[in-house]
Amino acid sequence: MTIELASEYGKIYVTEEVIAVLAGSAALDCYGLVGMASRNQLKDGIAELLRRDNLRRGVEVHRDEQDVLTIDLYIVVSYGTKISVVAHNVQSKVKYMLGEVAGLQVANVNIFVQGVRIAE
Numbered sequence: 001m002t003i004e005l006a007s008e009y010g011k012i013y014v015t016e017e018v019i020a021v022l023a024g025s026a027a028l029d030c031y032g033l034v035g036m037a038s039r040n041q042l043k044d045g046i047a048e049l050l051r052r053d054n055l056r057r058g059v060e061v062h063r064d065e066q067d068v069l070t071i072d073l074y075i076v077v078s079y080g081t082k083i084s085v086v087a088h089n090v091q092s093k094v095k096y097m098l099g100e101v102a103g104l105q106v107a108n109v110n111i112f113v114q115g116v117r118i119a120e
Contacts, residue, residue, distance in 0.1 A: 002014060003069075036073070058073065
């Protein structure tokens with residue numbers, strides 16, 4: 001499914017996959033984040049860390065009739081960091097990136113912490 005953005009020069013079509021990659025890339029720039037986790041169920045209680053080329057697997061994009069987005073991010077945070085602060089920073093960064101840089105309307109950025117790991 002694509003989102004249509006109209007500009008003075010024409011129309012721009014953005015797929016939900018591209019939105020997921022943008023959101024995942026923005027999240028990875030935040031301090032305290034070890035990586036993105038798969039949104040699938042945890043195997044044996046261990047969250048699977050995703051590589052940079054699979055970021056979209058850790059992000060779910062939902063949109064309503066007016067093309068307003070809700071983003072769900074599945075993350076793994078660094079041990080010793082305050083989870084609420086890391087989550088707030090990720091929410092702010094993703095909402096800014098998609099709203100101001102890409103020109104999309106974002107209503108909510110939901111964070112699901114899938115695990116805590118020691119950063120390497």
